[in-house]
Amino acid sequence: MVRVAMLSFWHVHAKDYAREAEEHPETEIIAVWDEVPERGKMEADKRGVRFFPDLDELLAQPDIEGVIVDTPTTMHREVMVAAAKAGKHIFTEKVIAHTLRDSLAITSAVEEAGVKLTVSLRRLYNASTGAIKEILDMGLLGDITMVRVRDAHGGAVPNEKNPNGWLVAHFFNRAETAGGAMIDLGCHPMYLTRHFLGMPESVSASYGHVTGREVDDNAVVTLRYANGALGIVETGFVSSFAPFTIEVHGTAGSLVYSATDGKIHIRSPHIEGASTQWLVKDVAAPEAPKAFAQWVTHIRQGTDDPENIAIGNDLSGLMEASNLSAAENRPVRLDELAR
Numbered sequence: 001m002v003r004v005a006m007l008s009f010w011h012v013h014a015k016d017y018a019r020e021a022e023e024h025p026e027t028e029i030i031a032v033w034d035e036v037p038e039r040g041k042m043e044a045d046k047r048g049v050r051f052f053p054d055l056d057e058l059l060a061q062p063d064i065e066g067v068i069v070d071t072p073t074t075m076h077r078e079v080m081v082a083a084a085k086a087g088k089h090i091f092t093e094k095v096i097a098h099t100l101r102d103s104l105a106i107t108s109a110v111e112e113a114g115v116k117l118t119v120s121l122r123r124l125y126n127a128s129t130g131a132i133k134e135i136l137d138m139g140l141l142g143d144i145t146m147v148r149v150r151d152a153h154g155g156a157v158p159n160e161k162n163p164n165g166w167l168v169a170h171f172f173n174r175a176e177t178a179g180g181a182m183i184d185l186g187c188h189p190m191y192l193t194r195h196f197l198g199m200p201e202s203v204s205a206s207y208g209h210v211t212g213r214e215v216d217d218n219a220v221v222t223l224r225y226a227n228g229a230l231g232i233v234e235t236g237f238v239s240s241f242a243p244f245t246i247e248v249h250g251t252a253g254s255l256v257y258s259a260t261d262g263k264i265h266i267r268s269p270h271i272e273g274a275s276t277q278w279l280v281k282d283v284a285a286p287e288a289p290k291a292f293a294q295w296v297t298h299i300r301q302g303t304d305d306p307e308n309i310a311i312g313n314d315l316s317g318l319m320e321a322s323n324l325s326a327a328e329n330r331p332v333r334l335d336e337l338a339r
Contacts, residue, residue: 001026001027001028002026002027002028002065002066002089002296002299002300003027003028003030003063003064003065003066004021004027004028004029004030004064004065004066004067004068004091005029005030005031005032005033005052005058005061005064005066005067005068005088006018006021006029006031006032006033006034006043006067006068006070007033007034007055007058007067007068007069007070007071007079007083008033008034008035008036008040008069008070008071008072008075008079009032009034009039009040009043009070010034010035010036010070010071010072010170010176011070011071011093012167012168012171013070013093013120014068014070014093017068017070017091017093017120017292018043018047018068020290020292020293021068021292022047024292024293024296026296026300027066027296029047029049030049030050030063030064031044031049031050031051031052031058031061031064032044032047032049032050032051032052033051033052033053033054033055033058035071035072035075037051037053040053055079055082056082059082059083059086059088060086064088065088065089065299066088066089066090066091066116066295066299067083067088067089067090067091068091068092069083069090069091069092069093070092070093072170072176072177073095073097073098073176073177073178073179073183074098074175074176074177074178075176076092076095076096076097076098076102076106077097077102077105077106080092080096080106080109080110080117081105081106081109083115084106084109084110084112084113084115084117085109085113087113087115088115089115089116089117089295089298089299090110090115090116090117090118091117091118091120091291091292091295092117092118092119092120093119093120094119094120094121094187094191094312094315095183095187095312095315095316095319096119096312096313096315096316097316098178098179098183098316098319098320098323099316099320099337099338100313100316100317100320100337100338100339101337101338101339102316103312103313103316103317104313104339107309107312107313110309116295116298116299116304117309118291118292118294118295118298118305118308119291119308119309119311119312119315120291120292121187121188121191121291121308121311121312121315122188122290122291123151123188123191123192123244124191124192124195124311125287125288125289125290125291125294126287127283127284127286127287128246128257128262128264128283129192129195130287130288131264131281131283131284132196132246132248132255132257132264133195133196135248135255135264135266136196136248139252139270140252140253140266140268140270140271141248141249141250141251141252141253141254141255141268142250142251142252142253143227143229143250143251143252144196144197144229144248144249144250145228145229145230145249145250145251146229146230146231146232146247146248146249147193147196147197147229147230147231147232147246147247147248147249148231148232148234148245148246148247148248149188149189149192149193149231149232149233149234149245149246149247150189150234150235150242150244150245151185151186151188151189151234151235151244152181152185152234152235152236152237152238152239152242153185153236153237153239153240153242154237154238154239154240154241155167155171155237156172156210156211156213156217156237156238157211157237157238157240158211165211165237167237171184172213172214172215172217173214173215174214174215177215178323179215179216179319179323180207180213180215180216180217180219180237181215181216181217181218181219181235181236181237182205182207182216182219182221182233182235182319182322182323182326183319183322183323185235185236185237186219186221186233186235186319186322187315187319188235189233189234189235190221190233190315190318190319190322191311191314191315192246193223193231193232193233194223194231194311194314194315194318195311196231196248197223197225197229197231198225199314199318199334200223200224200225200231200334201224201225201226201333201334202223202224202321202331202332202333202334203221203222203223203224203318203321203322203325203331203332203334204221204222204224204325204330204331204332205219205220205221205222205321205322205323205325205326206219206220206221206326207219207326208236210236210238211237211238216326217236217237217238218236218237218238218239219234219235219236219322219326220232220233220234220235221233221318221322221325223318224331243258243259243260244258244259245257245258245259246258252268252269252270253266253267253268253269253270253271253274254266254267254268255267255268257283262283263280263281263282263283264280264281264283265278265279265280265281266278266279266281267279291308294308317334317337318334320337321333321334321336321337324336
């Protein structure tokens with residue numbers, strides 16, 4: 001049994017990860033720390049486990065083997081470097097950090113300590129992602145010229161029950177989040193675009209403030225590649241019914257995946273029946289294990305997933321560049337970022 005501690009319930013998915021830890025047959029939550037003591041103590045009492053008001057004291061406990069980090073994004077470096085130095089395995093919500101420098105500092109501390117870090121990149125392990133990547137790797141669309149991925153919800157849209165929207169208020173606090181829709185929900189289309197196209201040379205971001213918050217609630221980022229390909233990353237907290245969508249276009253064909261029907265629609269002369277009309281393909285491939293289950297396996301078996309860490313670091317850099325681009329209204333090359 002892997003004994004873990006919850007480090008904060010700040011993130012909207014913290015309770016989901018706590019539930020995964022409680023339901024996984026090889027993990028057990030035995031302690032809680034939170035930067036807001038009242039919240040942390042309430043969650044600890046609810047589970048009948050120890051609450052530690054002091055993080056260093058928790059990390060010094062020899063019976064705690066791993067930690068689930070759901071602190072404010074801007075606290076990630078401080079908390080995760082301390083956890084790694086204390087010899088604790090780490091599971092964390094994306095992003096690893098809001099700057100590339102901080103992200104690399106965290107992953108370096110993890111490597112030096114020899115502990116296991118897994119970043120939650122949940123859409124990376126969807127069956128649809130695997131099926132699309134297989135199509136691209138087979139060259140069925142020719143040379144890829146454009147990838148467009150959209151993930152949005154209406155969390156900032158007022159309604160009768162929630163005058164300010166259903167998304168928690170502190171998700172609009174720049175000091176804690178280092179951004180809004182793009183650095184939170186936009187992570188998913190960003191790492192998927194990177195997965196399909198690789199890392200770009202530069203990014204150009206446009207952020208909108210539909211509801212007047214200090215952070216973006218509507219955003220588009222364009223990724224530019226040396227070979228002329230483009231990636232378009234779209235997200236927002238002000239689109240109540242926008243379906244998750246992936247489009248990939250190439251010199252020989254195109255495909256579209258949408259959550260509206262959960263199928264891949266494809267045109268390609270290299271696929272029988274798809275040269276003159278759209279072919280609809282069911283996503284039959286099994287989904288990969290969830291990130292949390294992968295983390296537990298790495299701890300138990302002593303394995304690693306370098307790709308998860310590489311994507312995590314790249315994602316931090318892409319988000320830093322996006323924020324800088326939006327703030328300065330210019331394209332930002334990734335080689336500008338401090339390491």
